[in-house]
Amino acid sequence: MNLVDVNPFDELVLLITKLSDEKSKRILLGKAADVYGYGGKAHIIALTGTSYPTLSAGQADSKNEAVISSNRIRREGGGRKPVTQTIPGITDIIEKIIDGNTYGDPCKELHWVASTLSLRKISKILDEEHSISISYVKVSQLLSEMGYSKQVNQKMEQLGVPSPDRNEQFEFIDRTAHEYLEAGDPVISVDTKKNENIGNFKNNGAEYRKEKDPRRVLDHDFPIPELGKVAPYGVYVLNDNTGFINLGISHDTSEFAVSSISYWWNAIGKNNFQGSKRIYITCDGGGSNGSRSRNWKHELQRFSNDTGLEIMVSHYPPGTSKWNKIEHRMFCYISKNWQGQPLIDIETVISLISNTTTEKGLIITCQLDEKTYETGRKISDDELSALNITPCETLGKWNYIVRPQK
Secondary structure, eight states, X not given: OOGGGOHHHHHHHHHHTTOSOHHHHHHHHHXXXXXXXXXXXXXXXXXXXXXXXXXXXHHHHTXXXXXXXXXXXXXTTOSOOOHHHHSTTHHHHHHHHHTTSEESOTTSSOBEEOTXXXXXXXXXXXXXXXXXXXXXXXXXXXXXXXXXXXXXXXXXXXXXOOOTTHHXXXXXXXXHHHHHHHHTOOEEEEEEOOXXXXXXXOOSSOOOOOTTOOOXXXXXXXXXXXXXXXXXXXXXXXXXXXXXXXXXXXXOOHHHHHHHHHHHIIIIIHHHTTTOOEEEEEEOXXXXXXXXXXXXXXXXXXXXXXXXXXXXXXEOOTTOGGGSHHIIIIIHHHHHHTTTOOOOSHHHHHHHHHTOOXXXXXXXXXXXXXXXXXXXXXXXXXXXXXXXXXXXXXXXXXXXXXXOOO
């Protein structure tokens, strides 16, 4: 039978897929592939979504009289349970094992694992540290389901020279974060999201609307002075997968950055982490929370003095800002939530941010900050030297501790 004549037969094939008897369904689909002739198997796969191995097995079974005549029928839901059901939380455990050993773009779905962390090594860690015994083959299957793959090197253009200390800093951040998390102390990732113009401007992405009824927006992106723009400064808490956005309408300064952290601590953090005397902050190496910013360190000192907290800070190396947890655990979901929707006013921005969530239960609190933050502030050498800041032995240019001044 030629595929150009198969339309009536397609209806019968689709009817077969509704059978609850898996064996009969498999055999009939396999026989249908033979009836279709050349290209039939590919056609049925495209039409029904049946997997290639299942269809191939059906073709073989349709020629096996013993299988056809057998009355054995597997009950619905029978068979071996997936390892994600028999070992709840297995994917989260693997995620923690490979955290800090992955490459690719963290904001995209597909990553790959560093070659130093082989499948057999992951399987061994699961066995020795978590008493979970699964084969490296099963580890491979789970990684594939989690969006990881094994890929060859690909030459890519890159601006600037990668820091030779990149991997060492990543490993330091990973170790330190785990230490704080295990102790129950807060670990937060902070950054400023891209400034957004307020008004009926085009927002990248699409939304569902009636056909031929696109949302009409302005034909330009020039800011509207009376509406202004907003600067969302975010705090993502690794301990409990929660976030906080301080929505500024002034300048993105170091004072604004640390004020945002302070607002989070006073409103949420100190209640959730009662008894904690220290906090770990990870952030980019530039911008309002830059590693070389005197104002950033000066404001952190004020925050430490006000709260009595010991503040450990780690900056990501140049060119690696996407690996900051807040980027791919919070900011990217906010962008997805408001894609295609103009940010017509501040109330809309707050609502869209506050209603952002994920399958893993992300919760975000958003508040408006109407304070004016002045630019151009200078911190003198004497003021800098008076700060109670101690560089860490490991890459002190990026890692340091701020303690309250006596």
